Amino acid sequence: MLRFIRLIIYAIFSFAPLASAAQDAQLRRLDTIDDNRGWEAVGRLDVDGRGFCTGALIAPNLVLTAAHCLFDTDSKARIDHEKIEFLAGWRNGRATAYRWIKRAVVHPEYVYDGEVGAERVRNDVALLELHHPIRNTTVRPFDTNTRPREGAAVGVVSYARGRSDAPSLQEICHVMARQQGALVMSCDVDFGSSGAPIFSFVGGEPQIVSVVSAKATVNGQQVALGTQLEVPLEILRAELAAGNGYGSTAAGRVVAGSARRADGAKFIKP
Template identity: 30%
Template sequence: MNKVLLGWALAAWAFSAPLSQANTDQSSTVTSVPHHLLEKSRGDTGAIQLDERGLHLNYPEERRQVDSLQWPWRAIGQVNVAASHYCSGVLIAPGKVLTVAHCLWDAYRKDWYKPKDIHFVAAYSQGNYLAYSRIHSFMAAGRFNATGQIDLETVHTDWAILDLQQDIGDKIGYLPLSEKRRIASGAEVTLAGYRRDRPEVLTAQEGCKILAWNRSGASFDHNCEIIQGDSGGPILQRHKGYWQVLGIQSLEAKMEDKRWGVAVAARALPFAKP
């Protein structure tokens, strides 16, 4: 049997109980560790090797910088956590941001980060932004093991909804979750996020494709180029002239010489409609 290796694109619960009632799952298979934890444990300084253009040496040509002030990019931003790491996130309602749960999980303390330590910066670009808000609470789901890891069996639960202190989506707009139950495999999609190799600007890849649907459509595989920082970044599709969120990036899977992204599908959040 071929072994599938997983990695998180930085820094990991169907509908869950409130956080105070949530329990971690100690029996999950160990398959991945958040990249920001790996870097600390290895003493990595996090230095990135750039070429003469200021891009990562392996930066994909398919990925381009987009204007954060324009639609739909302005509804995407950085979720900053405890001044230690960030992930990507997207406004899905005036005061709600969708991101990945693993970004909010402190694997050292084996507990969630506190809401006071989390804030969202919309349309961030090189120190500038359109809107900013701290959060007063969040709802997360997932089945973590003792070290805060997640696998292909639980990736569909790697989501979190942040409740913002300010309804900044009223000012800059927000992107609705897809109303479609499932998009055909092979359909073209767009992934946007704040990659670790270009953390100061929002980049996107258009024209990548859905490869397959998993767990009755609760997650899906795609071939967009991903790297640390993309976690929580929305996978978008334009439908009838309007942009909608099909899901959010969670994991990267590898098998032999193949690699692909795994996303949490919007249908995994049936209660999270604006």
């Protein structure tokens, strides 16, 4: 896996130096109701008992996440979207809302086992349509915004290995480089953070500007990789409007005998 990560970095940055990151904030676990207030639209995506990713509502019925979360790491096949559940505001064994997935739209140019490089990172994004919208006054979908400039302060809310039962917030990390439609950020991510929303705070309100695709090491520093969201999201919305994607009309439901996992969750590699 380490070799794979380094190949991504070499492909994107073989000719481009990285900007120095300013001081970043530490991760803060959102354990209490007060801590998590305003972040309930970030949730855990439980993927067919095989692992989990992070996702975020951008409309009452739409979850934004990374495309690679929808593929099996061994077979490379697409995972049945009906076996994916979004747990909005998941914290210490409970969610604010539980929803199954009706339709999944992956960026049309994303190739799960394709050549490693910037193209794969910038296309690593997906929209999940919920069977039923989440209309809860405490779960407010996030707006999206244009790509941040190099050096801009951003933040991330994510679940990950060792912190799968509650989200963690890093309020300040930075955009270190923008290359070929991909962003390199100093945000602290780990396995399970795939699909986590990257926020800007222009105007004091969090707005999603990217999603976590991978983690990597550049010059000894841990970094997060993600798409420059504007154009990929426009393409995904067009795909959704055209009726494309994987979907069905069957109502989502909990299968008899299944259980939601409060701990011991597996993680999907970012």
